[in-house]
Amino acid sequence: MKIFTLIFIILFFISCSEPVEEITPRRAKLVESVYSSAVVQPDSLYKAYANVIGILENNLVEENDQVGAGTPIIRLINIAPELNVKNAKLNVEKARDNLSGPSAILKSLEKEIKAAKLRLRNDSVNFLRQKRLWEQNIGSKLNYENQKLAYELSSNNLQLLKEEYERTRNELSIQVTQALNNYRSSAYSSEEFTIHSKINGTIYALYKQPGEIVNTIEPLALIGSTNNFVIELMVDEMDIVKLEIGQKTLLTLDAYGSQVFEATVKKIFPAKNEGSQTFKIEAVFIKNPPKLFPGLGGEANIIIAEKQDALIIPKEFLIDENNVLTEDGPVEIVTGLQDLEHVEIISGIDENETLYKPE
Structure with missing residues (x-):
């Protein structure tokens, strides 16, 4: 070695x-x-995208601007959605008026029910009087049966009107709910034409200018923390x-x-x-x-x-x-x-x- x-x-x-x-x-x-x-x-840096296809109407902020969460930063053209929101709101007002307004359908039914109760009370009195007379063998059987039939018809009519009233009230309530849902859906769709910041931060970049076509694939803005x-x-x-x-x-x-x-x-x-x-x-x-x-x-x-x-x-x-x-x-x-x-x-x-x- x-x-x-x-x-x-x-x-x-x-x-x-x-x-x-x-x-x-x-x-x-x-x-x-x-x-x-x-x-x-x-x-927290992220790119903001549109949820709908349209045309950029206006950038509501500039690059280097500081924004809060929920601040609108970009608006797209949304004429059709605005009309849909207005129509949906009118439908809500109409449905509510039908349910509880001064000219509501239920008001008419309430009047009919009130009249039917009075008619039933009258037919009931006549039937009981005729029944007592018949039990004393006074009067004809035909008059007794006619009064009995009138009483039963009034009672059935009142019951039918009450059922119609409940059914109509339920249907009108459903129409109000549906109109509200349509209104909220239209309002939400309209909101989609306005892009909001998701965070408190700074606008670091804007990628589109007014008049440009916007889709759901290309980003519109770059937003991140300020400090x-x-x-x-x-x-x-x-x-x-x-x-x-x-x-x-x-x-x-x-x-x-x-x-x-x-x-x-x-x-x-x-x-x-x-x-x-x-x-x-x-x-x-x-x-x-x-x-x-x-x-x-x-x-x-x-x-x-x-x-x-x-x-x-x-x-x-x-x-x-x-x-x-x-x-x-x-x-x-x-x-x-x-x-x-x-x-x-x-x-x-x-x-x-x-x-x-x-x-």
């Missing part, structure tokens, strides 16, 4: 026409992180298992040059983007930059581990990821944390060992 090592060292130094670069491991703080591209977007922004990070699938909620993130934005901002991982989306083979991560600023705009790009490093007093060497001194070249030849080592340039040495060598850079 010693002969092999000696031969290796001799061949190594003979093969080098220039002096070999050498170092000794040193102790320093080492931070291991996951790299990601970054895009800043307003929180709350999130950082969208795209992480390679090889690194996704290293990430956790709450991990510290260091971010640079192209608009701010080399200035570094701190953020925290807020959300990890579980679905992979098959096109880019990446996973989406959301982070939030610990302290917002002075000014933020949708779409600001940059780079981020999500810190997954750090060590204050790590024994480190440059990665370029590694051989096959777990060996280094010493005066005694290749030595196997165990590595730990690593960043883009350095790797931690767990065991195999110490800080007094001289290492040579491999060709």
Whole structure:
């Protein structure tokens, strides 16, 4: 083994026409992180669409305007729906008038019922008088039967009128309900011609101008939070298992040059983007930059581990990821944390060992 090592060292130094670069491991703080591209977007950012096809009549807001939830932002031409609403409202008023108005159908039936009650009372009195006379063998049987028949007919007529009254009242109530439903449906359809903001936020973009045709596929506006922004990070699938909620993130934005901002991982989306083979991560600023705009790009490093007093060497001194070249030849080592340039040495060598850079 010693002969092999000696031969290796001799061949190594003979093969080098220039002096070999050498170092000794040193102790320093080492931070291991996951790299990601970054895009800043307003929180709750969404695109507003129309629910109907029409023509844009007017943009009720301008870009960069702040709006509240429910604020009308775009109006479409809606002549036909407005007429439908008016007609439906008239039908509601008519149905209510039929049910309980001064000229209601039920008023007429109530009068008929009142007259039928009086007629029944009169026929009842006549029938009872004739019945007492007949029981005393006074009068003819024909008169008795005629009075009895008149009483029964009045009683049946009153009952029929009461049933008709209840039936008519139920039908009119149903007509009022149906008219109200039609009115609400027409009013809702009319509302669909006005697009409202779903959140408190800022209008970041308006995509259509008055007179343009609107459909249900193309967005009309871009709306998002005014002050709350999130950082969208795209992480390679090889690194996704290293990430956790709450991990510290260091971010640079192209608009701010080399200035570094701190953020925290807020959300990890579980679905992979098959096109880019990446996973989406959301982070939030610990302290917002002075000014933020949708779409600001940059780079981020999500810190997954750090060590204050790590024994480190440059990665370029590694051989096959777990060996280094010493005066005694290749030595196997165990590595730990690593960043883009350095790797931690767990065991195999110490800080007094001289290492040579491999060709």
